Amino acid sequence: MKNKLSTTFSQGFQSGTFIRVGENRDLSLFVGKDEKGNYAFDFRGTYVPVRISQSDVITVQQGKSGENYILRFSLCNSELLEYFSTFCQDLLDSTEAIKDDEDAYKTLCSRYFSWKKLFRPNNGGMNDNEVMGLIGELLFMQDYMIPHYGVDMALDSWMGPEKTHKDYSTESVWYEIKAISAGKDSVKISSLEQLDGDDEGYLAIYCLEKMSPTFSGIKLNVLVQNLMAKMGTAQNRETFMSKLSMYEFDFSPEYDKFVFTNVGFSMYNVSNDFPRLCRKNIPNAINRIQYEIFLSELEEYKL
Structure with a gap:
């Protein structure tokens, strides 16, 4: 079952290009490709960032641009794009009623930690x-x-x-x-x-x-x-x-x-x-x- 973001990602992006997504106009959420050409999800807002541990499949970048911080989740394995789209859709759904950047940041981090254990690199441990x-x-x-x-x-x-x-x-x-x-x-x-x-x-x-x-x-x-x-x-x-x-x-x-x-x-x-x-x-x-x-x-x- 493909979600809306699957269709969005399938349209293709140039490296470093993002488009705004979601119905929540109080938050700045984007999907696209980072500078390395990896599919990515961005949250841009005013909040106090915390240290976030990396995943082998989804990397996390945090930086500042002007007055705003940027939280970025990038997919390292393009074979998992369909499931990364589901992850990104969950991020959108989980923040659709949130109006405050700080609350949104905490929610996005929490959702990432939940999904992180399902994105391990080519484990395939079950027979x-x-x-x-x-x-x-x-x-x-x-x-x-x-x-x-x-x-x-x-x-x-x-x-x-x-x-x-x-x-x-x-x-x-x-x-x-x-x-x-x-x-x-x-x-x-x-x-x-x-x-x-x-x-x-x-x-x-x-x-x-x-x-x-x-x-x-x-x-x-x-x-x-x-x-x-x-x-x-x-x-x-x-x-x-x-x-x-x-x-x-x-x-x-x-x-x-x-x-x-x-x-x-x-x-x-x-x-x-x-x-x-x-x-x-x-x-x-x-x-x-x-x-x-x-x-x-x-x-x-x-x-």
Whole structure:
């Protein structure tokens, strides 16, 4: 999902050229290219600057021009322009109601510190299975949790990044999300507790087929970007980014090589007679269990 700034940046700029952006006429906000030819975001105003630590992907410059100070965020890796545009859009959205330069400066610095952990240089630390697992959880947030519960509750109930036993849990219902490769006839349950519980629960399974990098399919970075646009408030975006960072996620171009298409989705009611293992039926001496369930045996529980 492209934002307005993506279109603005795509028009191209000469080095050292900036244009004013945003609807807030009380603040002076600009986008363009710095003197090195890097895409950049500027805030110009009267405030007291503080020391800001650098990022390997987004550099920070502060200087003075006449009566005003300039705060500049520049993108060092042009491959990340689409995601830098989302960052800049967040800066605009977070300051749209602010009238004072000092307050705007503090807000922009705070937003930068939040985004900084998602802009690490080509980390790409997650493997295929981890990428698929995170895609499954984010697809479920996008396709089910937000439409059914709203953004606030969807975020609050997302427990997967915190390594709890259930991926989503509300006051009375839990959801366990699995992403499996196309053609697989079973789903792996990686711990005894994943499907255990007295409350109402559901097992949701995405069947993903890996495609070539040139295929126009599901990419982790794009999915994150699309969900970021749905967060609505700065607080929700902050919560979303914090939870993503628990996965060691970053906007690495490496993840754009992992492209999937969703070839099937199923959700099952994990009722009392659902084929699962429960702690109450397992000897206490057994510490950890992993097992697989044949999908063909779950038809009667499918919603």
